[in-house]
Amino acid sequence: MLKPKRILLASHGTEGARAAEKMAFSLCQKQTALHHLVVVPDFWKGMMGDDWLNNASTRDTFGNYVEGQLDDEIRSHVKKLIRETEKRGINYQYQVELGKPTECLIKAAHSIKPDLVIIGAPRPRGKTGYRSRMKPEQLVHKLNATLLIVPHP
Amino acid sequence: MVYTKKTPMTFILGVIMLVYGLTVRSGVLDALLKQSGQIKNSDEMIYMALTAGVIGIVVGLWQMIGSAGEGQMDYYLSTVGGALFILFVAFFVKWWFAPEIKVFSKYVGKIDWMGGKYFHKIFGLNYIVLGIITGILIVNTTGVPKWAENGVRLSRLGLKSGVILLGTLYSFAELTKLLGVSIVLIGIFVLGSVWMVLWLGSRKKIPNSMAGVLSAGMGVCGVSATVAAAPVVVAKSTEIAYTIGTILLWGVFMMFLFPLIGNALELSYAQFGAWAGTGILNSAQVAGAALSYQPDGIETLKVAEVFNITRVLFLPIIVLWLAIWYVKRESTGEKVDIGKVIIGKFPLFVLGFIILFALASTGIFYPANHYKGKYFDNTKVKESKMMTDAQVAKLKSEVDKVEDLDHKGAMSRLIENRKVMSEKDDAHIRTLVLKKKVLSKDVRKILKKAHKAVRHTSKRVKKFRQLIVWFFAFGLIGLGMQITFSSIKQAGGQPLVIGTIVGTIKAAASLAVIYFLTDFAFLS
Amino acid sequence: MAETKYDRGSALSIFKSDRAEDLVALAIALGLAFLVVAFIGS
Numbered sequence: 035m036l037k038p039k040r041i042l043l044a045s046h047g048t049e050g051a052r053a054a055e056k057m058a059f060s061l062c063q064k065q066t067a068l069h070h071l072v073v074v075p076d077f078w079k080g081m082m083g084d085d086w087l088n089n090a091s092t093r094d095t096f097g098n099y100v101e102g103q104l105d106d107e108i109r110s111h112v113k114k115l116i117r118e119t120e121k122r123g124i125n126y127q128y129q130v131e132l133g134k135p136t137e138c139l140i141k142a143a144h145s146i147k148p149d150l151v152i153i154g155a156p157r158p159r160g161k162t163g164y165r166s167r168m169k170p171e172q173l174v175h176k177l178n179a180t181l182l183i184v185p186h187p
Numbered sequence: 188m189v190y191t192k193k194t195p196m197t198f199i200l201g202v203i204m205l206v207y208g209l210t211v212r213s214g215v216l217d218a219l220l221k222q223s224g225q226i227k228n229s230d231e232m233i234y235m236a237l238t239a240g241v242i243g244i245v246v247g248l249w250q251m252i253g254s255a256g257e258g259q260m261d262y263y264l265s266t267v268g269g270a271l272f273i274l275f276v277a278f279f280v281k282w283w284f285a286p287e288i289k290v291f292s293k294y295v296g297k298i299d300w301m302g303g304k305y306f307h308k309i310f311g312l313n314y315i316v317l318g319i320i321t322g323i324l325i326v327n328t329t330g331v332p333k334w335a336e337n338g339v340r341l342s343r344l345g346l347k348s349g350v351i352l353l354g355t356l357y358s359f360a361e362l363t364k365l366l367g368v369s370i371v372l373i374g375i376f377v378l379g380s381v382w383m384v385l386w387l388g389s390r391k392k393i394p395n396s397m398a399g400v401l402s403a404g405m406g407v408c409g410v411s412a413t414v415a416a417a418p419v420v421v422a423k424s425t426e427i428a429y430t431i432g433t434i435l436l437w438g439v440f441m442m443f444l445f446p447l448i449g450n451a452l453e454l455s456y457a458q459f460g461a462w463a464g465t466g467i468l469n470s471a472q473v474a475g476a477a478l479s480y481q482p483d484g485i486e487t488l489k490v491a492e493v494f495n496i497t498r499v500l501f502l503p504i505i506v507l508w509l510a511i512w513y514v515k516r517e518s519t520g521e522k523v524d525i526g527k528v529i530i531g532k533f534p535l536f537v538l539g540f541i542i543l544f545a546l547a548s549t550g551i552f553y554p555a556n557h558y559k560g561k562y563f564d565n566t567k568v569k570e571s572k573m574m575t576d577a578q579v580a581k582l583k584s585e586v587d588k589v590e591d592l593d594h595k596g597a598m599s600r601l602i603e604n605r606k607v608m609s610e611k612d613d614a615h616i617r618t619l620v621l622k623k624k625v626l627s628k629d630v631r632k633i634l635k636k637a638h639k640a641v642r643h644t645s646k647r648v649k650k651f652r653q654l655i656v657w658f659f660a661f662g663l664i665g666l667g668m669q670i671t672f673s674s675i676k677q678a679g680g681q682p683l684v685i686g687t688i689v690g691t692i693k694a695a696a697s698l699a700v701i702y703f704l705t706d707f708a709f710l711s
Numbered sequence: 712m713a714e715t716k717y718d719r720g721s722a723l724s725i726f727k728s729d730r731a732e733d734l735v736a737l738a739i740a741l742g743l744a745f746l747v748v749a750f751i752g753s
Binding site: 093095096165 | 410414415417418423424425427428431432669670671673674676677679
């Protein structure tokens with residue numbers, strides 16, 4: 035049985051990620067530190083695409099609006115996790131990064147040095163959500179810790 | 188913050204450009220340029236490459252040796268590298284890549300199963316389209332280099348300058364005619380597709396916020412409208428991602444599809460411009476498709492841009508409509524400030540376009556009474572362009588078929604003098620060229636020739652056209668560098684389904700309308 | 712979206728507002744128009 039001291043969990047609240055969260059909780063013991071990584075995908079940077087007609091105030095409004103939306107989503111997600119971890123008495127921390135999910139996870143793993151990394155399996159076809167997923171091949175090559183992929187519920 | 192990057196790249200680009208300009212001037216490359224048909228552009232190559240080269244060398248040296256402190260000079264000079272980067276891509280694609288593709292396409296020969304045309308013609312593979320593709324490829328593979336990032340932000344400035352300069356090329360008659368038609372067409376299709384998305388949305392029971400952003404995006408000008416509408420209808424982040432992904436995907440796709448269909452149906456330049464201006468979602472790609480359809484001239488772009496500007500002017504109206512629609516549906520109790528929406532969303536550069544148009548109509552650039560950039564002067568008609576006896580005989584045989592007395596008079600005077608005698612006559616002759624049911628093809632051809640003989644393009648018009656095309660090329664290549672696959676990949680969900688339905692209907696319906704408007708006045 | 716790369720302008724434009732961008736575009740267009748008039752005969 036795994037007895038990890040430090041777990042790195044990558045999740046942004048989708049169905050598959052929630053399965054990963056549950057798995058993480060079940061693996062946490064008294065002394066385990068649960069480190070939660072939330073990645074804001076960097077495709078958002080390209081989301082104003084080739085717009086050239088709007089004036090700056092419109093673009094700012096849009097930028098702030100999207101930022102606020104993403105912020106709200108992350109905050110409510112993290113709040114939920116804080117509640118659940120408190121209930122279970124787990125030592126919980128979180129971190130938000132802007133970038134590509136795979137790269138951010140590898141970077142976080144190198145700085146946190148966990149002994150277990152938990153992610154959810156890629157979303158099955160037909161389910162809605164962003165197209166910005168972990169690339170398992172890359173993780174397998176570059177990750178310096180045990181990787182646990184939790185199947186989609 | 189100091190923006191100047193210690194990079195040798197600006198200097199290196201400058202040296203490459205300078206050497207290229209000097210090489211072309213020395214004539215070493217003449218044989219190659221003749222082979223690719225670019226010898227006609229050698230003057231342009233020399234002055235563009237030399238100017239850009241000198242700027243690159245001077246600024247590049249300063250960036251390498253000088254020590255930049257914070258300030259205006261640091262900020263603005265740091266954009267030079269990126270501007271040269273875009274120009275470098277433009278030079279390469281316009282003078283070498285696109286011409287070589289043309290040479291290759293001619294070598295392959297006409298393709299029978301594609302209507303007996305060359306493939307570069309069919310796919311509209313000219314330097315504008317290839318430039319945009321190159322931009323997209325660069326940002327999605329190696330990425331825009333760090334030293335160029337700051338300057339790539341100039342692409343919007345380039346496009347706006349191009350649109351404003353374009354104002355010089357319209358005559359009053361032309362612009363009012365085009366505006367009239369575009370307001371009708373855009374009105375019908377914009378409002379129609381907004382309404383259709385809202386209707387489909389309520390049938391498919393998608394959230395109001397999703398229907399709101401999607402309808403703006405499909406109706407007016409793609410990403411721009413989505414950006415403007417998203418906060419108004421309180422769209423969720425997935426909805427925005429789906430919608431913008433869908434629109435970007437469609438935009439790139441349509442830029443290729445439209446010229447393909449236009450070529451197959453042999454649409455006229457004006458027809459194609461009107462169709463692209465109505466049917467293509469993203470306004471940058473409207474310009475791209477127009478230039479792709481007619482890379483050596485500007486008639487298509489002129490029509491397409493008037494449609495584009497009309498669309499931009501519809502943007503505040505749509506945002507307002509959506510705001511009111513949304514507030515009503517969701518009863519948030521917020522009040523919509525009409526004045527604020529209109530002023531906040533009004534694009535100022537359209538005024539610039541109008542200013543230059545007004546200046547041009549005073550005749551300070553070239554004779555004001557031009558038609559499509561050509562002014563009337565029948566004293567300059569060369570003897571070789573005068574009508575021959577055979578042509579006169581041909582006209583005489585059909586002049587009695589014309590019933591309208593003004594038209595008949597103009598044609599009689601033409602027969603008498605072997606050239607068009609007044610501007611008014613010229614207008615009548617131009618109308619007669621379109622009378623397919625009245626006159627034979629040969630006669631219409633002769634009339635068209637006579638019309639062309641008394642119309643002259645001013646050298647300044649030619650120069651303006653050249654400048655405008657360069658601004659658009661610069662801007663579009665730079666915009667290409669901002670289209671990322673990871674954003675396009677977000678296309679999905681209901682927005683992709685509804686967007687595809689409405690986008691297809693809009694493109695097909697506007698094509699049908701424009702196709703059958705052939706004889707309508709504005710397409711002459 | 713927290714872009715801190717540019718403390719002036721935005722990720723899309725070097726100008727703070729595009730009122731400024733529009734005005735510069737107008738200035739460029741006017742400048743070029745008069746250069747054309749000055750150096751090229753009609």
